[in-house]
Amino acid sequence: xxxxxxxxxxxxxxxxxVTCEGAQIYxxxxxxxxxxxxxxxxxxxxxxxxxxxNMLEEQG
Numbered sequence: 001x002x003x004x005x006x007x008x009x010x011x012x013x014x015x016x017x018v019t020c021e022g023a024q025i026y027x028x029x030x031x032x033x034x035x036x037x038x039x040x041x042x043x044x045x046x047x048x049x050x051x052x053x054n055m056l057e058e059q060g
Contacts, residue, residue, distance in 0.1 A: 001056040006030045006037055009058070017059035020051055027056070 001018075007030050009016045018025055020039055028048065029038040037056060040048035 001053055001058060003030060003032055003035060003053055005058065006053050006056060007032075019057050019059055020055050024059075025056070 006027060009018060010027050010030055018027060024042045025039040026042055026045075027037050027039050030053070031037070031050070034050075035053050036050045037053055038048060038050055039056070040046075
């Protein structure tokens with residue numbers, strides 16, 4: 001995934017299916033400078049972490 005698409009997903013009012021390492025995740029924030037995203041597995045916000053944008057895959 002690229003930074004622009006990750007930002008579009010963050011801004012979208014709809015839930016867009018995205019995975020990271022096979023797990024469905026929610027993107028909280030995109031850091032353009034570091035090219036990372038703050039994410040957490042759906043239903044498990046206590047497990048948030050920063051991952052490289054290129055690890056994210058849009059589903060569907």
